[in-house]
Amino acid sequence: MAIKVIVVGTGGIARRHGEALVENENAEIIGAVDVDAAKMEAYAAKHGGKSYASLSKCLSDVDAIYVLTPPSFRRQYAIEAIEAGKHVFCEKPLAIEPEDGKTIAEAAQKKGVIAMTGFNQRYRTGYGRLKDIVASGELGEVYHFWCHRFGMGAGGNGQVRLDNWRTNADLCCGMTIESLSHDIDLMRWILDDEAVTVTGYVHSTVVDLPDFDNSAQVLIKMKKGTSAVINAS
Numbered sequence: 426m427a428i429k430v431i432v433v434g435t436g437g438i439a440r441r442h443g444e445a446l447v448e449n450e451n452a453e454i455i456g457a458v459d460v461d462a463a464k465m466e467a468y469a470a471k472h473g474g475k476s477y478a479s480l481s482k483c484l485s486d487v488d489a490i491y492v493l494t495p496p497s498f499r500r501q502y503a504i505e506a507i508e509a510g511k512h513v514f515c516e517k518p519l520a521i522e523p524e525d526g527k528t529i530a531e532a533a534q535k536k537g538v539i540a541m542t543g544f545n546q547r548y549r550t551g552y553g554r555l556k557d558i559v560a561s562g563e564l565g566e567v568y569h570f571w572c573h574r575f576g577m578g579a580g581g582n583g584q585v586r587l588d589n590w591r592t593n594a595d596l597c598c599g600m601t602i603e604s605l606s607h608d609i610d611l612m613r614w615i616l617d618d619e620a621v622t623v624t625g626y627v628h629s630t631v632v633d634l635p636d637f638d639n640s641a642q643v644l645i646k647m648k649k650g651t652s653a654v655i656n657a658s
């Protein structure tokens with residue numbers, strides 16, 4: 426029987442998930458929730474199901490929800506679904522505050538439901554090969570992990586958009602949390618290790634957005650001894 430899914434947040438990435446879910450015979454989109462009614466209705470018309478004014482109006486009919494909103498709204502939806510015994514897929518980053526992410530993870534463990542964060546880079550062939558090579562010992566001991574990310578998704582295909590949640594410090598916290606979450610996840614996953622100390626420097630160079638960090642240099646020491654540098658701009 427197909428897993429019944431509600432999609433919360435029907436913007437850019439929801440289109441990708443929608444296409445994948447429609448093709449998956451084990452899943453069925455039964456509806457969409459969004460604060461933007463026109464987007465939500467168009468999404469439901471294209472990918473299936475109905476549009477709902479709130480999650481509470483459809484939660485009893487579903488097995489799982491996809492939370493594809495800006496990260497600052499993740500916790501409220503995830504917790505509502507988990508408490509109702511539903512599985513939750515959240516886009517990255519899971520949250521904008523560590524406490525929110527921890528609350529989601531602990532609630533899912535307590536309730537015995539699955540909570541997954543969409544770190545899709547883990548499914549890229551190249552990163553998978555790198556992880557296998559590191560695990561095989563072929564490279565010997567990894568003393569240093571080095572990661573560069575250039576070009577940020579700031580809501581405008583490379584252009585910084587002033588009216589997008591990605592540049593709103595209250596909603597997202599800028600590039601450090603929005604883009605670097607991919608690199609931090611890959612580092613932990615490939616090295617099979619956890620950070621013990623982190624230090625870094627963050628720049629805000631957009632005059633009209635003094636609180637928006639668009640460049641970061643981060644130095645991390647991992648538990649097993651590897652040092653890591655993430656340079657993102």
Ligand SMILES: NC(=O)c1ccc[n+]([C@@H]2O[C@H](COP(=O)([O-])OP(=O)(O)OC[C@H]3O[C@@H](n4cnc5c(N)ncnc54)[C@H](O)[C@@H]3O)[C@@H](O)[C@H]2O)c1
Nearest residue numbers: 434435436437438439459460461493494496498516517518
């Ligand atoms: N894994 C990846 O490679 C990848 C790629 C793109 C985006 N993302 C992540 O997906 C998330 C969404 O990004 P996007 O590009 O789709 O953004 P977007 O702005 O295109 O879409 C966000 C949607 O959420 C809706 N929304 C906003 N506040 C809401 C609320 N309180 N309740 C319900 N809906 C609300 C908006 O109306 C909009 O339709 C972000 O966390 C982003 O980091 C991940």
